[in-house]
Amino acid sequence: MxxxxxxxxxxxxxxxxxxxxxxxxxxxxxxxxxxxxxxxxxxxxxxxxxxxxxxxxxxxxxxxxxxxxxxxxxxxxxxxxxxxxxxxxxxxxxxxxxxxxxxxxTDAGGFLQPLLRDQWRGQSAVLVGAGGAARAVLFALGSLGVPDISIMVRDIAKGQALLDRAGVKGRVIGIDDAVPAADLLVNSTSLGMVGQPRFEPDLSPLPDDATVYDIVYAPLETGLLKAARGRGLRTLDGLEMLxxxxxxxxxxxxxxxxxxxxxxxxxxxxxxxx
Structure with missing residues (x-):
């Protein structure tokens, strides 16, 4: 006792x-x-x-x-x-x-919950990062059957290894490359978190009905989400997955x-x- x-x-x-x-x-x-x-x-x-x-x-x-x-x-x-x-x-x-x-x-299920709630039916996604959270997000996107996935990373080999491990077809691009046109953009990195470098890419390639999902929650209003809202895009913040x-x-x-x-x-x- x-x-x-x-x-x-x-x-x-x-x-x-x-x-x-x-x-x-x-x-x-x-x-x-x-x-x-x-x-x-x-x-x-x-x-x-x-x-x-x-x-x-x-x-x-x-x-x-x-x-x-x-x-x-x-x-x-x-x-x-x-x-x-x-x-x-x-x-x-x-x-x-x-x-x-x-x-x-539980990250994969937590990530999926707001997408399922909103009945998201996108056909393409951009995933930023290749760490532990990215693995869960990629698994979740695969479970939704998203056919077109791009991974943006600093290390191209690491991004390709992530795709290969998950058995998901997709492509890998540099983190400083232009954001591909996609229905969903997910930041799974710590970029934008308090004390970390910012992540504020040009979002103009995204269609007007795209969703931007940032799993960072400190701060809750990241530069990425602020830019997405400025474009009138649908946004999901880090508290959703958390x-x-x-x-x-x-x-x-x-x-x-x-x-x-x-x-x-x-x-x-x-x-x-x-």
Whole structure:
């Protein structure tokens, strides 16, 4: 027996910007669940020690994973769902008492939620980035059957490897190249995040009915989204995917469905905390 609450957390480097604790703790209070959700700074060099320590903690329910660990954490988890081969990145790790750490990916489902809600039916997409989040987004786009996908990256070889791994047909272009005409543009990188370089490409090639989706949420109004709104394009901000993936992880950690009927109040709190 312990006198502390069971808890889950989010790990990353950096981690101070994370809004995940606000989201999960809001839901925990709403459902009167006696547990908590934290954020913990973990460097790449400290991952092994982190998991060794947490596995010995009976109150630890698991963790979400953010930049830059979504690929590296796969070395420390079991993978009954085949996430390694299907997506190639994990963002949610559950602790089975006395058993293995189970890794999965809720980013893909969280990314898809607003597109499915809006009944998006585009035929082409541009994905910016080739990191852990990009792997989940590419998997999600593939599940929608998007036939025309372009990847914009600094490292062309890395972008091609991402396409090859996912088994998706597409093309790879440089991040400074012109944005292709597409129905959807997704920024899956940290570009535009507080403390990171801006990402404000020329959006004029996009059609007037295109959607621009930026998964960055600190700040919420990125330069990319501001430019898209200036063109009158449909936009989806980082809170869409953040809340969506968090709801899937919440069920895994706390064995309860997130009260999504409170999304409007939650979003207001997130904006107030920005």
């Amino acid at each position: 312990t006198d502390t609450l069971p808890y889950a957390e989010v790990i990353g480097d950096p981690i101070a910007h994370s809004k995940s604790p606000l989201i999960h703790n809001f839901w925990l209070r709403a459902l009167n669940i006696e547990a908590e959700y934290r954020k913990t700074h973990v460097t790449s060099e400290g991952l092994a020690a982190y998991f060794l320590q947490r596995r010995a903690d009976p109150d630890w329910l698991g963790c979400n994973v953010t930049i830059p660990h979504k690929i590296a954490v796969m070395d420390y988890t079991d993978d009954p769902g085949g996430v390694r081969s299907r997506i190639g990145a994990m963002n949610t790790i559950a602790s089975e008492t006395g058993g293995p750490l189970i890794g999965t990916n 809340i969506g993936q968090a709801a899937l992880a919440f069920d895994i950690f706390f064995d309860a469905q997130a009260p999504r009927d409170l999304d409007e109040e939650l979003r207001a709190r997130l904006l107030a905390a920005a």
